[in-house]
Amino acid sequence: MVDLTDLQAWQALSLHAQENRHIHMSDLFSHDPQRYPRYTIEACGLLLDYSKNRITDETLTHLFALARERDLEKWRERMFAGEHINLTEDRAVLHTALRRQVDDPAWVDGEDVMPAVSRVLEQMRHFTDAVRLGEWTGCTGKQITDVVNIGIGGSDLGPRLATEALIPFASKNLRCHFVSNIDPSHLLETLAPLSPETTLFIVASKTFTTQETITNAKLARDWLIRQVADTNAVAKHFVALSTNAEAVSQFGILPENMFEFWDWVGGRYSLWSAIGLPIALSIGMDRFEEMLAGGRCMDEHFRTAPMESNMPVIMAMLGVWYNAFFDAHSHAVMPYDQYLRILPAYLQQLDMESNGKSVCRDGTPVDGPTGPIIWGQAGTNGQHAFYQLIHQGTRLIPTDFIMPAQGQHDLDRQHDLLISNCLAQTEALAFGREDSAILSELEQQGLDADAIAALLPHKRFAGNRPSNTIMMDELNPFSLGALIALYEHKVFVQGIIWDINSFDQWGVELGKKLALVIQDELQQGKTTGAHDSSTNGLFNEYLKRRGK
Numbered sequence: 005m006v007d008l009t010d011l012q013a014w015q016a017l018s019l020h021a022q023e024n025r026h027i028h029m030s031d032l033f034s035h036d037p038q039r040y041p042r043y044t045i046e047a048c049g050l051l052l053d054y055s056k057n058r059i060t061d062e063t064l065t066h067l068f069a070l071a072r073e074r075d076l077e078k079w080r081e082r083m084f085a086g087e088h089i090n091l092t093e094d095r096a097v098l099h100t101a102l103r104r105q106v107d108d109p110a111w112v113d114g115e116d117v118m119p120a121v122s123r124v125l126e127q128m129r130h131f132t133d134a135v136r137l138g139e140w141t142g143c144t145g146k147q148i149t150d151v152v153n154i155g156i157g158g159s160d161l162g163p164r165l166a167t168e169a170l171i172p173f174a175s176k177n178l179r180c181h182f183v184s185n186i187d188p189s190h191l192l193e194t195l196a197p198l199s200p201e202t203t204l205f206i207v208a209s210k211t212f213t214t215q216e217t218i219t220n221a222k223l224a225r226d227w228l229i230r231q232v233a234d235t236n237a238v239a240k241h242f243v244a245l246s247t248n249a250e251a252v253s254q255f256g257i258l259p260e261n262m263f264e265f266w267d268w269v270g271g272r273y274s275l276w277s278a279i280g281l282p283i284a285l286s287i288g289m290d291r292f293e294e295m296l297a298g299g300r301c302m303d304e305h306f307r308t309a310p311m312e313s314n315m316p317v318i319m320a321m322l323g324v325w326y327n328a329f330f331d332a333h334s335h336a337v338m339p340y341d342q343y344l345r346i347l348p349a350y351l352q353q354l355d356m357e358s359n360g361k362s363v364c365r366d367g368t369p370v371d372g373p374t375g376p377i378i379w380g381q382a383g384t385n386g387q388h389a390f391y392q393l394i395h396q397g398t399r400l401i402p403t404d405f406i407m408p409a410q411g412q413h414d415l416d417r418q419h420d421l422l423i424s425n426c427l428a429q430t431e432a433l434a435f436g437r438e439d440s441a442i443l444s445e446l447e448q449q450g451l452d453a454d455a456i457a458a459l460l461p462h463k464r465f466a467g468n469r470p471s472n473t474i475m476m477d478e479l480n481p482f483s484l485g486a487l488i489a490l491y492e493h494k495v496f497v498q499g500i501i502w503d504i505n506s507f508d509q510w511g512v513e514l515g516k517k518l519a520l521v522i523q524d525e526l527q528q529g530k531t532t533g534a535h536d537s538s539t540n541g542l543f544n545e546y547l548k549r550r551g552k
């Protein structure tokens with residue numbers, strides 16, 4: 005594969021970036037009254053306004069040329085066709101099949117996977133109906149009132165995001181809780197107010213070997229059995245979501261209580277699979293399928309829309325632009341909707357575990373920066389914490405603002421306040437404040453010339469800070485599905501441009517292996533001394549402070 009920076013489109017883009025370095029968005033807007041309609045697109049009920057970016061038509065032409073030179077269209081087809089594009093794990097990448105119409109075949113290694121997808125969806129429907137209607141009861145015949153999902157990473161963040169985002173659509177009779185951390189405080193604090201007789205545990209783990217999840221699941225199983233004094237209770241209180249039937253059965257969960265998925269579903273792309281069971285329990289299977297439909301709609305858009313009007317492609321290429329030519333190390337996501345407060349954390353895994361790579365597909369070092377640091381918080385909280393740095397800091401931080409037009413409560417005025425803050429932030433970031441306006445304000449306050457000169461640099465807002473705004477009618481299962489799929493495809497496109505495998509995660513392995521060594525040493529109460537002086541020192545200090 006040709007190095008990124010050697011590509012013709014890259015070189016053209018690089019030159020264009022140098023020549024247009026000092027363009028200001030204020031000028032771009034004042035020269036083009038049509039800039040908003042020109043740089044706004046709609047798909048699947050989402051409107052993307054990308055006009056507040058440091059781009060011109062020429063920038064976009066170069067960016068799309070780059071995507072074409074990187075064979076994006078071919079790679080996109082290879083993904084949808086179920087080819088093993090996850091090379092290092094020799095796997096297909098076909099989470100899109102999970103949201104396909106069940107009569108629309110999807111092939112992996114010569115087999116149509118849709119009958120299996122459909123079977124698990126049916127199993128989920130049957131189970132969620134039974135729990136929600138009170139037909140599935142706990143071991144003492146009582147209705148289930150609380151669901152505790154035990155999982156981590158993709159087996160936690162996706163279902164947690166969607167369950168929380170869709171609370172307004174949730175059953176009032178069933179509460180969902182999520183336990184991920186191996187710190188026992190997480191599970192114990194969650195269980196403290198719950199009754200074992202009415203609690204259902206979902207053990208969610210693709211591999212069913214993840215230490216945190218299995219440890220917490222065992223602790224939960226002990227809690228249940230101890231409290232109800234019935235070893236058979238597990239059958240009525242534990243279900244598993246996994247690809248590993250053998251490990252599930254060894255744990256003691258009945259095969260009929262396991263919901264299967266497959267190795268072609270990456271962990272961070274798994275909320276559409278059986279891993280979505282807590283979502284379906286909370287909002288019902290019909291609503292869950294609406295979420296799948298939102299994802300499917302975005303798949304169709306991504307697959308068929310020309311690059312120039314393809315939402316995930318546009319967002320991805322803007323990210324590539326800032327990453328490469330503006331030294332943008334991070335990318336912020338600010339949902340102006342409290343129900344979306346988990347979104348930044350969810351996108352951290354989606355993006356950073358996918359594109360936090362430093363070698364190309366063929367193992368050679370990448371040619372330039374890859375995935376940015378993803379961060380953010382629900383608005384308006386961040387405004388009173390870290391927006392200062394986005395407005396006046398030395399780093400350029402491209403930011404996505406997400407806003408539903410309708411709030412979920414009958415409080416229009418307060419929703420207007422929320423949205424006015426969102427719009428104001430995008431405006432302030434893009435246009436800043438003219439020195440003349442600051443000067444006249446200070447003069448009106450009666451300050452003398454020296455005081456004004458001293459204050460002016462501190463009050464200056466240079467603007468020219470890029471943002472996208474994504475608007476939807478309301479946050480509902482369909483729009484949430486479309487939004488998540490939008491980001492999935494954005495991450496895919498960036499991985500293609502950087503020529504990395506977005507679907508493995510070897511970087512998380514080393515820490516896990518070293519932890520196993522240290523666990524053994526802690527059990528024996530002494531280190532082998534084979535670590536560095538810092539790790540040895542901390543190990544010994546830990547034992548000393550524990551009185552060992």
Ligand code: F6P
Pocket residue numbers: 156157158159208209210211212213214217271272357509512
């Ligand atoms: O350690 C990282 C990781 O493998 C993620 O990719 C994954 O989502 C998470 O752990 C949980 O894995 P599992 O679902 O197999 O328990």
